[in-house]
Amino acid sequence: MDIGPKIAQVAALVGDPARANMLASLMDGGALTASELAYVSGVSPPTASGHLAKLSDAGLLSLEKQGRRRYFRLASPLVGHMLEGLAVVAQDGPARHRNHWRGGEALRNARTCYDHLAGRIAIAIADRLVERSCIVLDEDGGEVTKAGHAFLERVGIDLRGASKRRVFCRPCLDWSERRPHLAGAVGASLLRHAFDRGWVERIRDSRALSITSAGKEGFAATFGIKPAIEEGVVAPKA
Amino acid sequence: MDIGPKIAQVAALVGDPARANMLASLMDGGALTASELAYVSGVSPPTASGHLAKLSDAGLLSLEKQGRRRYFRLASPLVGHMLEGLAVVAQDGPARHRNHWRGGEALRNARTCYDHLAGRIAIAIADRLVERSCIVLDEDGGEVTKAGHAFLERVGIDLRGASKRRVFCRPCLDWSERRPHLAGAVGASLLRHAFDRGWVERIRDSRALSITSAGKEGFAATFGIKPAIEEGVVAPKA
DNA sequence: CAGATGCTTCGGCCAAGGCCGAAGCAATTC
DNA sequence: GAATTGCTTCGGCCTTGGCCGAAGCATCTG
Incomplete structure (x- = not known):
């Protein structure tokens, strides 16, 4: 180092x-x-x-x-x-990315990244989908497998409307965790789905999301993920 | 400035x-x-x-x-x-990218960018394909339209083998020209196609490509592009 | 060869800014 | 309220490194 x-x-x-x-x-x-x-x-x-x-x-x-x-x-x-x-960085220096991290830990757990889900929860989802061979990711793109289409359809995530103009499935490097999460049409559908079911709610006017109790159950049932997400303090690294 | x-x-x-x-x-x-x-x-x-x-x-x-x-x-x-x-830049500092620009102007005209085509010729191709509604690009991805599939198939560019693991069509910012060119499976197929037909040849052991006379005809016939590419010396700017 | 042009090396000047210890706030603990 | 911990401000020291003019090579021109 x-x-x-x-x-x-x-x-x-x-x-x-x-x-x-x-x-x-x-x-x-x-x-x-x-x-x-x-x-x-x-x-x-x-x-x-x-x-x-x-x-x-x-x-x-x-x-x-x-x-x-x-x-x-x-x-x-x-x-x-x-x-x-x-x-x-020099251009839009202090102005644009001020308050980027307001909301602190909540922001690391779950937030929106443009139109899709980011943060620990999003990474966990991406991991599970890869693990179950629902999607395949490599460094410059991703694809939903046949099994993946079936799975997403079964759990009620709608992909049809989205597939027109946008890249279907794309990894997006999660800044806070430095692991990929899902962007593209799949990522967007996922977020919409989570909102529709009341799994997540916006916190104040930030990009942070809070995971509702319905969300905890929903994510667990659908993806097998425990949002093991302590609210608590920011944990220093070492 | x-x-x-x-x-x-x-x-x-x-x-x-x-x-x-x-x-x-x-x-x-x-x-x-x-x-x-x-x-x-x-x-x-x-x-x-x-x-x-x-x-x-x-x-x-x-x-x-x-x-x-x-x-x-x-x-x-x-x-x-x-x-x-x-x-x-700090890592592989002086060593790795020495002589990178040998070939100078040639490199700006046509070169490989990993597995696909870059440089002025690549941008021209991307522009034409967009113009003809063969592809659609936005900032986080691209897609080949129905018309685009038909067109590419007609001119003999094979996409079938490629579409499995890789993102299908992706814009890649061209460094020398600051405009996007095509990466992803489509970009790679295009480069392979150009090699197969003898449209381009590698220059020495660099990433630069020279456009053969067959290539000039081929690019013009297929995409309607004149590679208006003067060989000349390195031109100082002003 | 003489003269011009393009660039580099040398020597000395000088301001900018990094560094620390001491002292001063602020928040927490007892 | 006193003691402790975490951080910042202040003042003064000192090195680093940018800057220029003069002079020295190199290359092209006449």
Whole structure:
């Protein structure tokens, strides 16, 4: 677990305004010369040269000599993705994801994730469905098996209306638990089903859901899941 | 285009070793107290407190008070993704993606992206298929329409074998062009089809593909696309 | 060869920011 | 109310690292 220092090294590199400007102006995949980069980053050529050396040494930029010029570009798509990640967080920074975790533990147990169910309960459901061969998941998609269709129909989860425009079954990485849960049409139907039966209720105006006593029975009967969900305090990790 | 400075601000925050250690130990989605974070980051509580204040102010961490402790966790999945991006680049740093862009312009025209086609040609194909209502894409999935099945079958693209375990049709953000192209079973079939017909060939041992003259005809006849692709030198941008 | 252009290296200046100990709040326990 | 625990604020020290001008290579042009 000494990934931290490595991350810091890269981030520190990107963390200088001059270097960040250089990288940002290369994000479209184009190539620029050392002097052009000095200009866009607002520093003198000597300073830019130093920065470029650091970025190249770290493997963030690749260099192509052409006569007396040197063209720099991002060393790989990975670098581009990393910058995008930073840009996204930088863009809607504090504003958008404030209060994301209000509701604390309740949010980890059960919540909505767009139009489907997320949190521990959702993962438990996904696990059981996989275990019973009702669905198959891999890293870029999922599918409902024949047995799965039969099962879902038997328990009264309606899939017909949903299958038109949306991907049928998709895993969605659960942030709080870092395990996949079900998204896509199947995930959406499941949530609707749970609402219809009164298994879950919205808490205040957050994304958190509370599992009703009817829900406890319902989830247990339908999927064989005990929502073993202590209300209590947030448990610190170690 | 002053995204640069914003990126720098966030990156600088992550660029300090103590802060990076804190973030890294929160990457699993758990919550830790201020003192625990001070310990994992190897600094004194006062110092840690300062760091945590900065991270919270910037919206990277969210805070939950509980009695006299303060639990910190990543403020949103976005932050987690950003850190993952940094980790990936930090991990296989200089070594793995050297020479990644050798072949330069060719790579932007056509390349493989895992098992499917990417680059300008792939985007053009995706655009045409959407235009003709052969497929429908939205942000979390895609689907082949009835007309699309008919079309693909008519031109001889085999989908039957593929549809078992994998998601059928999925958009994949093209890094060099920032537009979606087709992944999933459909994307893979398309690439196989192009190889089988000799439309594309691998360039050296890179991911770049060259479009053969048969390919130019084939893509044009099948999808109505002119691969308007100048070979030329690496073009500097402005 | 001389001159221009593109880039890098060197040396020295300077501000930003990380670090800690001491002291100050706040919440809990007895 | 006193003692304990958890965290933050304050003040002062000191290293890190960005910055530039001058000078030095390298490459192309005439």
